[in-house]
Amino acid sequence: MRSSSGSSLIVFLSLVLIVLIAVVPGAQSSTDPPAKPLKNPVASSAKSVAAGQELYQKYCKHCHGDTAKGDGTLAPSGSHPRNLTDEAWQRKLTDGEMFASIRDGVGPKFQMKGFRSKLTPQEMWHLVNYVRSLAPKSSR
Ligand code: HEC
Numbered sequence: 001m002r003s004s005s006g007s008s009l010i011v012f013l014s015l016v017l018i019v020l021i022a023v024v025p026g027a028q029s030s031t032d033p034p035a036k037p038l039k040n041p042v043a044s045s046a047k048s049v050a051a052g053q054e055l056y057q058k059y060c061k062h063c064h065g066d067t068a069k070g071d072g073t074l075a076p077s078g079s080h081p082r083n084l085t086d087e088a089w090q091r092k093l094t095d096g097e098m099f100a101s102i103r104d105g106v107g108p109k110f111q112m113k114g115f116r117s118k119l120t121p122q123e124m125w126h127l128v129n130y131v132r133s134l135a136p137k138s139s140r
Contacts, residue, residue: 040128042126049133055130059115063079064081075111087135102124
């Protein structure tokens, strides 16, 4: 009977291994796909930009400011909300990365929290389209 208890030990250890493989990476990364290559599924129409602008007034303006230059009056003290009109910054960032910042918030201190529980993905893409509309056209 030695060999049978030996093989159940192997089965047990394999199960432990499978559970570890499944759980440990999950603790660090979410199940979201990588942000950078995410395609913006919402065309940047005037309607989408207008929807984004409306959402911006409601959820973003108090930190990022009326003109989105990062000068909102209610930003957490010591924080520096990004100037969203900065075209050099916009050029470096894909739509997917901007979407993920809105969805997940911005680390390391997360003075900007994510909007996952407040906004639908479509609303976040409207915001991306709105923010894109703020940079001078030469950057696009
Ligand atoms: C509580 C204040 C606050 C609110 C509300 C807020 N932000 Fe921010 N946001 C910040 C701060 C602070 C940063 C800069 C974070 C850093 O660099 O550490 C930032 C950064 C960003 C960035 C740059 C992320 C990057 O990866 O470079 C984007 C895009 C952005 N915000 C968009 C938005 C949008 C859109 C909204 C509304 C849905 C919003 N923010 C609401 C404070 C805020």
